[in-house]
Each structure stands twice: as structure tokens, then as C-alpha cells.
Amino acid sequence: MSSCGNPSTESDALMSRRPKFDKSKHCVKCKVALGNIVIRHAVYCKECFFSLVAFKFRRALEPFVNAKPDGPRRTALKPAGNLLLGFSGGLGSTVLLDLVHRSYIANRKDELRRDGGKDHPRHDKVWKRVIVCYVELCDALPGRKDKISEVAEAVAQYEGVEFVPLRVQDAFDPLWWRCIYGEDAVSQLRINLENDELTSMLTNPLSTNPLESLRSYLSSLPTSTAVCSALHALTRVLLLHTAAETDSSHLLLGTSLTSLAISLIRGIGQGAGFNIEQEIQEEWLSDIRPPNFDSNDRANENQKGVRVIRPLRDVGLKECAFWAWWEKLRIVGEDRTGWPDSRQEIGGLTKDFIMGLEKDYPSTVSTIVRTCAKLSPRGEVSGKCVLCERPAQEGVQEWKSRISVRTTAQSVDATAPPLPAPLQADNASATRLASHLCYACHTTLTSRSARPPPPLYLSATKTSSTTLPVWVAPRIMRKVGEDEMRATVQEFLIEE
Template sequence: MASCEIGGNEEALMPKRRKIRSRSCIKCKGEKGHLLVRGLVYCKTCLQALVVQNFKKSINECITPATSSSTVLAVGYSGGLGSTLLLHLVAQSLVSNSQRTRRHRWDEVHVIHVHDPSIPGDEDTLAKIESAVAAYPSFHLTLVPLDQSFAGGGYEGSPASSLHTFRSNMPTQTATTDGTRLLTRRLLERTSKSLGATHLLLGRSMSSLSMSLLSSVCLGRGFTIADERQSSSGGVISFNPLKDLGSKECAAYAWWNNIQVISSQITRPSLTGTSGEIQELTRAFITGLEKDYPSTVSTIVKTCAKVVAKGDSESECRLCSRRMQTQGERASSPAMIAITARKTQLPVQDLCYACETMLTSANSKSAVDTLPPLFPVWALVDDD
């Protein structure tokens, strides 16, 4: 149970949820409610309409005529609940001839899936991915191996061995997970650009987005926390159309519409073999919070949307390609920690604080701390 207990003080505990007095739908007032969403009761029909409405609202807010100069749309797909629902909504609301609007017309929709060939069972997973996307004949599937991050970088050995070295050089288990997610995000953005898309849709719901926001703060990426909601890289705008929908609404909509989520059929082994990294701890915290105090999860996302970094930096990190603080700002920061010096192939000033910490954690007990890390190909060349 999630609570804000402080030293056994009973008055500091969050109040319990109020009991629901009416079982009628809050929207239509007539039908019997089927689902309780953050204290409000919805019937099946009204909840499904709410999901579609929130999706279209987010699309209209983020894709404007001024930013949409392409008829190609990119959609990131992992096989999870959010991205699977996203495919369905895109097909039903944006591509379907009966519901196409003058504002958004997409001639091509490219579904991008980043996979890791080093994970056992990856071939079986790809077969399920291909089968799921094949249900939408107008969609084009693009498979991108994670080790493509190191293809063409001039390293000895194969891209797969370079990826293995990159992970092995990570000083902590948390850094390994953070590095893998960073590579995945950049591959999605770069692939979207190569396909001619101006927008990349990600399937993170309110629940998963709140996990990502808190994890980013814990990992030192607070300066660019706004980029978790919406970011722009290389002319491609990435955003989350499901940011106003919790996992509960997404799961109910998928169940009622018989949408198959393939991630529930896949067992993905942990890269680190532990659940002690920050990302997993954050996931467990948000999951418990959403169960006991669901409105708090919504508050996290809305609050982070109001957080804006002081000043405007023109410098970008060579690794994560996001804005970074100047050296003067970082040196004067009261939260700055000592970082062990380490030989790298990039000057330290080319890395943001979070990426520098990820690669050179001062708390690391790793025996490979003296080895120079490998960097993905985009960190070595200016191609954006």
C-alpha cells in the first residue's frame, strides 16, 4: 500500500479513498457503471468514447499545420499495452477513410520496433510483432536491431559485440537499463527521420509516463524532464498521445475491443538480473500508488508538465541529444556530486550531467572502470 507515513505519525497518513455512493455513469447518468476511474464511474460506452476523445485531443494539440510538413507518420511499437492500443487508435481515428479529417491525412504510417537480438527468444518475439502489425494492412513495419546504434562507428568486431561492450562498461545496473532505453529512444527518432516522418507517436500512458518522469529526476535528467512528455530531435517531434489515460482505462478499452497485447505472451529476461535498479523501484512505487491513490499519478504528470528549466541552453549532449546545462551551471549546482575521472572517446563537456554520471558513477565497484567506453555512432558524427 502506498502512503506518506512519516515516523509513525498517524496524522501524516494520506486519507483513505471515499466510498462511491452512485453506481450510475458520471457521463450519461443513465447506464450502469462498468469501471471506476480516479473516483468517477463510467459505463462501457462512455469510457470508450473518452479514450478516443483524449487521444484525438492530444493529437490535435501536438500535430499542428505549422509542424506537420509530411504525410508520413511514425509510431513506436514495443508490443506492450500502450503501444498496442496506440496502433488501434491510429488505425481507427487517423487512417480509416470513414473518419479521416482534413486536418490530419497520412499517406504512410510506419510502425517502428526496436529489438535486441541478444535476448533469448528474440526471433519468436519478432514473429509475434509481425503478426500483430499485419492486422493493419495499411501500416508498414520497420524492424531495427538495438546493435544498429554501433553500426558504422569504425569499431573492431561486429555491432553486436560493440553493444555488449557498451553495456559491460556501465558501472551500475541502473546505468545499464538507462543506457539501453537511451539507445532505443534515439533509434526510434533516427529511424523516423530516415523514413521522412515529422512526428513520432509513443505508446506511454499516464502510468508509464509518470514512471519515466520520476526515474528521469532520480537519474539526474531533471533539466530536460519536459522532453519526456514531448521532445524534438532532428526535425522529428516525439510525444505521447495516451498521456491522459491511465493503465486501467487502457486495459479496459483493449479488453472490450478484443485487442491482443503480445507483451503478456512474452517473457523478457532482465538485462541485469535484479529488480533493484531505480527504474524497477519507481515502477513498483507508481503501481502501488495507482492502486491506492490513482489521482496522485495524474498529479505527477500534470506537475511535471509545469516544470521548465531555468534559462535556455543551445548545447546538446552528444549521447542523448538533449539540451544540457552549461559547465558554469553544473559547477555551481548545490546538488553536484563528485565524478571519478575516466578516459573516454568524447570530451566530458560534450556530455550532459546525467549521461556523464551514467558512464562514470562514483559509487561504482566495477572492475572495468578503466576501460574506455564505446559510444553509439550518432555521438561521433554530426548528422542531425
């Protein structure tokens, strides 16, 4: 960043640049060793840097490991289930995997060899299983390389860690859904994208080509921003249901401080400001019960939720890079290849802005996260969005109908092309999907641009209807249980 002043004056008259460190070249923590890294104008030596990052990691994770978060007193770590790590192959998720292995797998074995007493409770593993899940996106965007084998090799370097690969088209695969929730939960919807009410009908028979359904879904989206937003949502929900399948009580994501600031600003720009709390930390509960679920089993009842945590939310991108460099970690790398217009979507522009901001003003990125953490949504929750499975704000559709010009189902009946057979069936059974969506997902499906994006696939044709992910139909059609109905009307019941 250039200095302030008149370029025509002498160089001695220009304002001097602020030094990268404040007072001393020595470590601010140990006060003895010379510094090796500058973090927001504070100097740290290599040894103190490692302890600092490990402390930030534990501070962000361990208070939320137990089912009931710890108060002032520290208790033993006793999670309700296993641990699932969402792995992208990028810098943050690689550092997260290394920290988890150091803290909860490798260190336990070192303590056992040093202290003995293998049956002592302090040597028990915090999580019985640690699973790494990778979602491959190469089939969604052209030009990307399949990296499942590379990721598997990188994960195999860590002892005691399982690897579960997924592909993003599994979101449209009835077989994948059937393996988790059984035959009764398998159904799919197709929606009509010609109107803002998003009329939907059940598909019969089920889709047998998940890749074709995925590409049809992405090709039908109106903007480049919508495509990126849809891929983020698909990946996130795939990880959540995989956590439910593996009986995991915690899902860890390698979102660094810089990445979190980007996600927060991007979400607000795309209309997801109501879910800003879930972007930082989230409690997720599946509405669909697996076939072996017993509602009378209290232990099973306590393990049904998944807590989504970002343990690196206080660790910046620079700190992650130095950790990986000094520890010689293998970074598979996220493939950033997309389509020609991908850099002009909201997420790409936000990333460029935040990365430039962090370079010149490193403290501003943490200020963004701290400020967003203080925000709370306004309005009541009307339920969960059936597409992204996050809270939906009450009254969004009424408010949106008052401020925008919308196309309804009646206005397009005369001009719309013929719908597929599943959507021409019994109109009385048609569902208006708009009332089941949050504002961000409804905008993703319906927001139009004056300049349409270039086609994702040369062979794919844009249609007026498309198949939705496999988790949408079961959530719309699910039957409400007696306990849930009683909980809903509990405050209106009169005691005898």
C-alpha cells in the same frame, strides 16, 4: 489498504473504507446506463468509456499535428511528413496502434463508402504513410526471446500500416547509419572510461561486429541503473533517426499516464531533470543532413524536424487494459527478463512505487504528471548531448567538478592499463567527451557504485575503453554551415 484504528477494538469502531465510486452506480456521462468501469472514483458505462478514451487521445495529439500548433480555431490536419509509431509490444503501444488505425485509417474508408465523393479534400489521408517501428532488445539482455516475428504478425492485422523492425545493436552498425546519412557521415569513437573526462579517439577501421560493440558498451557501464538508462536512450535515438529516414514529421509513443509518471520520476532520480519538458513532449532536429538534402528547398527545410508526442499521456494503465480487453486486442507483451540485479535499479524501484501508489491513490499519479508539466529547467542550454541528443545544461561540468572528487586523465596515466591502438594515436586529436554530454549521460558513464552489478554476459570482459554509438562521432566532428554560423552571431552583427 487497511483501515485506520486500533486492531484490538471492535470491528464496528474502525474507520470505514472509502467507496470506489462517489455517488451513483450509473454512468456520470450519459446518466442512464449502469457503469462498467470506475476511473478515479467516476463511473462510466462501456459506450461512454470508448468515447472518453478516444477524446483524450485526440485532445493530446491533434493540436500538435500541424507544423504550427492550432490556436483556439480548429484547422484541417496537415502534417509536414509521415507518421512513425514506436511499438514495444506492450499494452500502451498496442492501444495506441489501435486508436491510430481507428481514427485515421479505418474511419476514412468508412466515410468514403458512406458519403461518396472520393476526391473530396475531407477524405484525404492525414498521413500518407503510417509506419510502425519495433526495436528488439533480446541481444542486449540475456534470457530474452526474439519477438520480431510475433510483433510483425500483430501489426499485420492492421491494414494500411507498414512495419520496420530494428535491433538495438543497429546503434553500433555503420551500415545502418550509412543507409540513412551516406558514406561521409560514417565514423566511430572509442572512449576511455578510466577518467571522468572521457577521452575519446576515432576508431580505424570501423567496427564490423555491432553486437560485440553493444555488449562491450553495456558491460563497461558501472551500475544496473546505467545499463537500463543506456538502453532507453539507444532505443529512443534509433526511433528518432528512423523517423528522419522515413520522412516522418511525428513520432508517437504509447506512454500511458502511469508510464509517464514513472518516466518523469525515474529521470529526475537519474539526473535528467533538466530534460523534464522533453520527457512530456519533444521537438527533435537532426544535426546530420542526408546526402540528398537541399538547404535551398523550403519544403525540405520544413520537413527536417520530428515532433515526439505521447497521445496516451492522459489515459491511465487501467483504462488501457480495459480498452484492450473489450476490443480483444492481441498483446505481444514486453519481455521483462533481465539480470539478477535489475529490480534494484532506479527505474525498477520507481515503477514498483508508482504502481503501488496508483492502486491505493489513483488520483495521485495524474497529480505527478500535472506537477511535472509545470516545471521549467533553470539555466541556459549549451547545445545538444551527443549521446542522447537532448538539450544539455550550460556549466554542468564546472559545477560537477566543484561538488565531487573526480579522476582526471593525468591522474590515471601511470596506473591505467595500455589503451587500444586507436586511443594511443595522436593525443592532440583526442576529444574530451565530457564537455559534449548532458549531466544524465555523463553520470551514466562515470557514476560508480560501492557494490558493482553482476556481469551481463559470461563471455564479455570489462575493458577500460569501449565503442560509442554511430551517431556520436559525426555530431562531434560535423562542420558548422555558413547559415548556422550566421544565426549564432546574428545579434552581434552590425548593420551596414
